[in-house]
Amino acid sequence: MSEPEPFFQGFLDDYFAECDEHLAGATRALLALEASLGTTGTDRVLIDELFRDFHSLKGISAMVELRPAEQLAHHLEDYLGAIRDRKVTLTAAGIDVLIDGTQRLEQVVNAYRSHQPPPSIDDVAARIEAIAPRPVKPDAGPDRVAERRAPEPSLPRWRCTFVPTRELLARGVGVDNIRKRLTEIGTIIDAVPHVRPDGTIAFQFTLETAAADAIDALLSDGVVVEPIDSTAVVGDAPGAVRPPGAGSTAAPTHIVRVDLMRLDQLMQNVGDLVISRSRLTEALTRLERHVPSSEWRSVQENIVAIDRQLRTLREGIMRIRLVPIGEIFRRMPFVVRDLARESGKKITLDLQGQGTEIDKYLIERMLDPVLHLVRNAVSHGIETPDVRIANGKRPEGTITLSAFTSGETVTIEVADDGRGVDAAAVAARARAAGLPVPADTLDGSALLALLCSSGFSTNDEADRASGRGVGMSVVKSTVEQLSGTVTMTTEPGGGTRFTVELPLTLAITDALIGRVGAEVFALPQGAVQEVIEVTSSDVRLVERNEIIPYRRGALPIVRLARLFGIDSAVGERFHVFVVGRGAAAVGLAVDRIIGQREIVVRAINDPLARVDGISGATDLGDGRVVLILDPGALATFVRTREARAVGAVGDWGRLQA
Amino acid sequence: MTTGASAANDTFIVFSVAATAYALRSQQVQHMEMIDQVTRVPNAAPFVDGVVFSRGQVVPAVNLRVRFGFERAPYDVRTRLLVVQADARQVGLVVDAAREFVKIPVTAIQPPQEALAGLSGKYVEGIVSLNERLILVLNLEHLVNFSEPLVAA
Numbered sequence: 001m002s003e004p005e006p007f008f009q010g011f012l013d014d015y016f017a018e019c020d021e022h023l024a025g026a027t028r029a030l031l032a033l034e035a036s037l038g039t040t041g042t043d044r045v046l047i048d049e050l051f052r053d054f055h056s057l058k059g060i061s062a063m064v065e066l067r068p069a070e071q072l073a074h075h076l077e078d079y080l081g082a083i084r085d086r087k088v089t090l091t092a093a094g095i096d097v098l099i100d101g102t103q104r105l106e107q108v109v110n111a112y113r114s115h116q117p118p119p120s121i122d123d124v125a126a127r128i129e130a131i132a133p134r135p136v137k138p139d140a141g142p143d144r145v146a147e148r149r150a151p152e153p154s155l156p157r158w159r160c161t162f163v164p165t166r167e168l169l170a171r172g173v174g175v176d177n178i179r180k181r182l183t184e185i186g187t188i189i190d191a192v193p194h195v196r197p198d199g200t201i202a203f204q205f206t207l208e209t210a211a212a213d214a215i216d217a218l219l220s221d222g223v224v225v226e227p228i229d230s231t232a233v234v235g236d237a238p239g240a241v242r243p244p245g246a247g248s249t250a251a252p253t254h255i256v257r258v259d260l261m262r263l264d265q266l267m268q269n270v271g272d273l274v275i276s277r278s279r280l281t282e283a284l285t286r287l288e289r290h291v292p293s294s295e296w297r298s299v300q301e302n303i304v305a306i307d308r309q310l311r312t313l314r315e316g317i318m319r320i321r322l323v324p325i326g327e328i329f330r331r332m333p334f335v336v337r338d339l340a341r342e343s344g345k346k347i348t349l350d351l352q353g354q355g356t357e358i359d360k361y362l363i364e365r366m367l368d369p370v371l372h373l374v375r376n377a378v379s380h381g382i383e384t385p386d387v388r389i390a391n392g393k394r395p396e397g398t399i400t401l402s403a404f405t406s407g408e409t410v411t412i413e414v415a416d417d418g419r420g421v422d423a424a425a426v427a428a429r430a431r432a433a434g435l436p437v438p439a440d441t442l443d444g445s446a447l448l449a450l451l452c453s454s455g456f457s458t459n460d461e462a463d464r465a466s467g468r469g470v471g472m473s474v475v476k477s478t479v480e481q482l483s484g485t486v487t488m489t490t491e492p493g494g495g496t497r498f499t500v501e502l503p504l505t506l507a508i509t510d511a512l513i514g515r516v517g518a519e520v521f522a523l524p525q526g527a528v529q530e531v532i533e534v535t536s537s538d539v540r541l542v543e544r545n546e547i548i549p550y551r552r553g554a555l556p557i558v559r560l561a562r563l564f565g566i567d568s569a570v571g572e573r574f575h576v577f578v579v580g581r582g583a584a585a586v587g588l589a590v591d592r593i594i595g596q597r598e599i600v601v602r603a604i605n606d607p608l609a610r611v612d613g614i615s616g617a618t619d620l621g622d623g624r625v626v627l628i629l630d631p632g633a634l635a636t637f638v639r640t641r642e643a644r645a646v647g648a649v650g651d652w653g654r655l656q657a
Numbered sequence: 658m659t660t661g662a663s664a665a666n667d668t669f670i671v672f673s674v675a676a677t678a679y680a681l682r683s684q685q686v687q688h689m690e691m692i693d694q695v696t697r698v699p700n701a702a703p704f705v706d707g708v709v710f711s712r713g714q715v716v717p718a719v720n721l722r723v724r725f726g727f728e729r730a731p732y733d734v735r736t737r738l739l740v741v742q743a744d745a746r747q748v749g750l751v752v753d754a755a756r757e758f759v760k761i762p763v764t765a766i767q768p769p770q771e772a773l774a775g776l777s778g779k780y781v782e783g784i785v786s787l788n789e790r791l792i793l794v795l796n797l798e799h800l801v802n803f804s805e806p807l808v809a810a
Binding site: 519563564565602603604605606607608609611613614616617619622623624625626627 | 694695697698699702705707708709710714717747803
């Protein structure tokens with residue numbers, strides 16, 4: 001296939017979106033069907049749902065001429081038709097075939113999406129044919145009606161334009177439904193999808209029928225009908241044909257599709273505004289003493305108003321970017337089912353808070369980490385039924401995948417009621433892998449640190465089988481790149497809970513500003529647990545690492561001046577940002593804190609300027625770049641320095657290594 | 658600019674680094690600015706002076722003196738930052754001075770001579786003699802390929 005042109009690409013985007021919907025629907029129905037199998041007889045409603053999903057998939061795949069998907073959907077539809085018509089009985093083996101077929105269909109669509117050659121469907125198709133009665137001759141989708149019935153030239157033709165919307169779809173009115181109803185009224189001469197200027201898609205059918213009254217019934221379902229002036233004479237004058245694409249063809253729709261790039265641009269504009277506002281504030285502050293205080297008051301009031309309005313504007317744009325986390329969650333049931341079956345385990349997957357909305361950017365990046373945590377829970381968390389029974393548990397394990405937001409943070413949790421992490425085994429394996437292991441009892445964060453060390457999980461056979469090479473270290477680094485944190489609590493015999501906390505949005509955030517020598521750095525406020533003032537005499541040297549007393553324990557500190565090679569005359573007193581929790585806590589020492597600001601995060605994209613320990617850049621109002629520290633990377637550096645018990649001054653180069 | 662003109666003449670920005678004149682095609686240079694406030698980036702490559710904002714983007718400032726194997730010199734009033742666009746990248750080039758905007762006939766650009774010893778050569782696309790002055794025309798793609806050293810060791 002040649003490179004898709006923008007027109008076709010827009011159409012394809014809708015195709016993929018619709019595929020996702022139907023595949024998700026099919027997945028849900030199949031899993032429900034499997035659960036109900038053998039209890040109350042086959043659920044007719046679910047069978048009908050499945051039939052409709054595959055029927056739609058067949059139709060839309062035919063429209064984009066993705067033949068393997070069309071054929072596979074057709075096979076699946078035939079089999080379900082046979083079940084629905086009670087020609088065959090649905091068995092467990094049948095459900096397996098349906099599930100495999102659905103997954104293969106998803107692979108075919110995904111391959112198409114990423115311009116890869118599609119996987120073969122022959123084996124799955126053969127399996128379906130083996131259990132299903134011989135299917136009728138595959139039809140050619142939307143063209144079949146035209147083939148079957150020769151158009152009669154004397155009939156008037158109509159242009160029927162249908163714009164699918166979420167509302168209509170919710171009422172069961174999709175393009176397939178419209179096509180079917182049009183077929184009942186007359187003959188579809190052709191069917192062409194059009195992408196309209198606003199990005200929505202319109203399906204244009206040319207219908208030939210004498211029953212003009214019957215078409216009217218479609219008007220209430222968003223179909224716009226226009227007579228076509230053709231060889232067949234219609235009563236209307238040609239002038240009555242409304243121009244396509246004009247306002248009159250707009251079906252009632254309240255949803256617009258927006259390119260993420262445009263939203264990014266808008267967010268960037270708001271970011272510029274925030275910076276201009278801080279410049280203005282700075283300039284005005286210099287004027288304050290020259291202005292009578294009565295005049296100044298109104299200036300001040302306006303600044304406060306602008307501040308508030310900017311915040312509202314930014315939150316409004318941010319909300320547009322939010323999508324339900326269900327996009328990630330709904331991929332998990334198949335994964336759990338397959339892995340559970342392979343390992344002979346019984347597992348219920350409990351999804352909570354699927355409606356929780358997070359930034360689209362986070363959705364794309366969090367899929368693999370969540371997938372890994374869920375696979376981990378199945379492979380390492382949940383015990384086999386006999387072990388569970390022996391330990392007095394229900395034979396069926398439960399994995400809970402949940403999400404919720406609080407304030408500016410979104411929390412994603414993967415919890416299982418399995419065996420918990422065996423601290424002794426982890427310690428033994430870490431030692432065997434040559435990793436340094438603390439001598440004292442390992443709490444959740446110390447265990448997590450070991451599990452996340454590179455070199456730990458990759459040696460593990462089970463992980464390699466289940467984790468697709470995405471180890472815990474990748475989970476952790478992905479989350480930290482997104483300015484988030486991962487924590488773990490575990491109870492031997494009771495289960496394990498991974499908690500991922502992420503900022504709801506990344507573009508604008510509150511930050512603490514610190515000075516080191518002549519340099520200024522910003523640190524995301526969400527990452528800072530506490531700011532403490534330290535006196536030089538409080539600092540102790542332990543194996544040439546600096547530590548300070550902190551909450552009845554000790555806190556390792558790293559001086560940014562030394563780490564970054566900045567000249568700074570360290571005073572008697574300096575400030576320390578405490579980042580990380582519990583045993584993972586580290587203090588980042590700066591000369592002093594300048595203040596707290598709302599900052600606009602600018603990405604550093606060029607590889608020449610991208611270094612570990614720096615997550616981005618910002619402008620505090622004077623046009624100068626201020627680097628934003630990446631507390632996760634810095635804390636990791638300090639911890640590995642400690643663990644390796646290497647020299648006193650961590651140099652920046654080692655962080656890179 | 659008409660296509661006819663661009664076939665015969667290309668417009669170039671001429672700038673100097675360590676007393677040598679270089680030229681880049683003007684359409685490759687997004688803009689040129691006075692340089693002040695460069696923020697140092699810890700552990701960046703030695704020829705990177707730091708980062709600056711250029712129209713809202715964070716852009717690395719590459720010191721062409723260092724990149725070409727000369728000593729770094731303090732910025733002065735003539736120092737300029739040329740922000741260039743190569744592929745999807747935006748890179749700032751710190752040069753000693755940049756003041757000229759010239760048209761050079763395509764036919765006047767000669768391939769670089771073997772005599773240009775000591776250079777790995779690829780980034781010099783050609784040589785122009787303009788009013789008795791020698792100007793090296795640079796190939797931007799090779800110039801911003803920072804993965805390999807430009808100057809032979």
